[in-house]
Amino acid sequence: MATGDGRSSGLRVAATVILALIFSLVPLPEIAEPWRPNLLLLFVIYWSLSAPTIAGLMFAWLCGMATDLLTGTLLGQHAAGFLLVAFFTHKQQLRMRIFPIYHQTLTVFMLLAIYEFLIFWIDGIIGQEVTSWQRWAPVVSGAIFWPLIVAVLDTWNRRRR
Amino acid sequence: MVTLSSDSRPIIGRGPPLGARLFFLSVLSIVVMVADHRNLYMDSARQWMGLLTQPFYAVVQAPAQAWNWLTGSFADRDTLQRDNKKLNEELRVARVKLLRFDSLVEENTRLRAIREASQGIGQRTLIAEIVKVDVDPLRHRVRINKGSLDGVFKDQPVLDAFGIVGQVTRVDRYGAEVILISDAAHAIPVQINRNGIRSIAVGVGDVRKLSLPYLTVESDNKVGDLLVSSGLDGIFPAGYPVATITSVKRDPAETFAVVEAKPLAQLDRIREVLLLWHDQPAAIQPAAATEPPAAAQPPAAKPAVEKPTTPSPAE
Numbered sequence: 322m323a324t325g326d327g328r329s330s331g332l333r334v335a336a337t338v339i340l341a342l343i344f345s346l347v348p349l350p351e352i353a354e355p356w357r358p359n360l361l362l363l364f365v366i367y368w369s370l371s372a373p374t375i376a377g378l379m380f381a382w383l384c385g386m387a388t389d390l391l392t393g394t395l396l397g398q399h400a401a402g403f404l405l406v407a408f409f410t411h412k413q414q415l416r417m418r419i420f421p422i423y424h425q426t427l428t429v430f431m432l433l434a435i436y437e438f439l440i441f442w443i444d445g446i447i448g449q450e451v452t453s454w455q456r457w458a459p460v461v462s463g464a465i466f467w468p469l470i471v472a473v474l475d476t477w478n479r480r481r482r
Numbered sequence: 483m484v485t486l487s488s489d490s491r492p493i494i495g496r497g498p499p500l501g502a503r504l505f506f507l508s509v510l511s512i513v514v515m516v517a518d519h520r521n522l523y524m525d526s527a528r529q530w531m532g533l534l535t536q537p538f539y540a541v542v543q544a545p546a547q548a549w550n551w552l553t554g555s556f557a558d559r560d561t562l563q564r565d566n567k568k569l570n571e572e573l574r575v576a577r578v579k580l581l582r583f584d585s586l587v588e589e590n591t592r593l594r595a596i597r598e599a600s601q602g603i604g605q606r607t608l609i610a611e612i613v614k615v616d617v618d619p620l621r622h623r624v625r626i627n628k629g630s631l632d633g634v635f636k637d638q639p640v641l642d643a644f645g646i647v648g649q650v651t652r653v654d655r656y657g658a659e660v661i662l663i664s665d666a667a668h669a670i671p672v673q674i675n676r677n678g679i680r681s682i683a684v685g686v687g688d689v690r691k692l693s694l695p696y697l698t699v700e701s702d703n704k705v706g707d708l709l710v711s712s713g714l715d716g717i718f719p720a721g722y723p724v725a726t727i728t729s730v731k732r733d734p735a736e737t738f739a740v741v742e743a744k745p746l747a748q749l750d751r752i753r754e755v756l757l758l759w760h761d762q763p764a765a766i767q768p769a770a771a772t773e774p775p776a777a778a779q780p781p782a783a784k785p786a787v788e789k790p791t792t793p794s795p796a797e
Contacts, residue, residue, distance in 0.1 A: 390528075
């Protein structure tokens with residue numbers, strides 16, 4: 322694989338992050354609301370796998386902080402979740418990159434579950450626990466979206482390289 | 483999977499190792515979380531960081547605003563006439579009610595003068611628009627477009643035309659976050675209007691339902707009773723409608739009845755809310771009015787303050 326042009330792929334990363342942040346705020350119909358996938362987290366995983374020099378832990382942490390600010394949750398809560406997920410992804414990066422897609426999706430499912438659990442746990446500590454099943458819906462929808470995101474971004478990256 | 487850089491293995495001279503970075507950022511996250519949870523130095527920081535988020539809200543809001551503008555400017559004559567007629571009727575009904583209200587106010591001031599109690603009314607209001615943004619589906623919080631620049635403050639009561647909506651939990655310069663009375667972390671001290679029995683209405687996370695867990699089996703309440711705010715929390719002014727009781731289940735074996743109420747404010751449909759400035763925090767207890775709100779609360783009314791961020795008396 323050829324090395325990507327650092328600046329243009331940096332722009333691509335920024336564009337996807339802004340898109341995901343806007344998507345996290347767009348109003349959805351009431352039925353779809355709990356199923357809204359955490360697009361930003363999926364992008365962070367994707368970029369940690371495909372452009373680890375650009376998307377490091379600091380990048381993931383800042384994305385988490387942006388989520389905290391936009392959704393008005395406890396500052397640092399989502400940042401910690403993003404950080405943990407990015408850490409695991411970077412640890413397993415070389416292995417995860419060559420996984421077949423179903424295997425990769427399963428791994429992403431696990432990562433999302435870990436993320437939601439950490440958020441759930443912190444919520445519990447500060448006494449705002451949400452115990453409905455809807456809390457776990459983004460894990461499922463996120464895993465369903467993962468192959469789609471890989472397909473779209475891979476195509477984009479190949480064309481723009 | 484396309485990789486943008488093939489040389490991703492850690493090589494010497496690539497900055498601190500992964501574990502060290504994880505440790506550093508985790509510590510940073512925890513420090514920020516603790517500081518935010520305890521309200522240490524974070525208010526002004528949040529205000530300024532709130533500025534960064536403003537463009538995102540603006541972008542998300544833009545289509546809805548454009549649609550409103552379009553429908554507003556191309557509304558046909560029939561619709562306008564119908565609206566006009568309806569509004570006129572509503573205005574007439576409201577005027578008639580107001581006539582009665584005026585005489586009641588007069589009577590109230592007279593009675594208060596007799597009791598030498600302080601006057602509880604004298605309030606300023608401001609209309610704020612709900613920013614069409616879903617902040618968090620699992621918590622009932624909305625964002626409004628008035629912030630500290632308009633004088634909005636934390637714990638400010640928020641109403642609509644039908645009843646109490648909630649209270650302000652966080653303020654930045656151009657916006658504020660409001661917790662609805664139906665949020666599972668919110669409770670409001672209320673009074674049954676018919677007989678003055680005090681209780682607390684707790685949100686359950688459903689916009690059409692409030693629960694009153696502290697009414698005993700023997701207490702006098704029935705379906706259709708109006709619940710008004712009692713003002714004991716020092717946050718909400720006394721006497722504003724909150725909800726009507728929709729169901730009462732009495733099991734003689736239990737101590738407490740299972741009472742549910744329906745909020746009067748249209749929590750899921752409102753677009754505009756009313757922010758309220760009131761001079762006297764506790765209208766029912768004139769003696770407590772001079773104390774800060776948190777200190778004025780009796781222990782029973784404690785849950786009225788949103789649990790995670792109980793305001794300290796210093797605020």
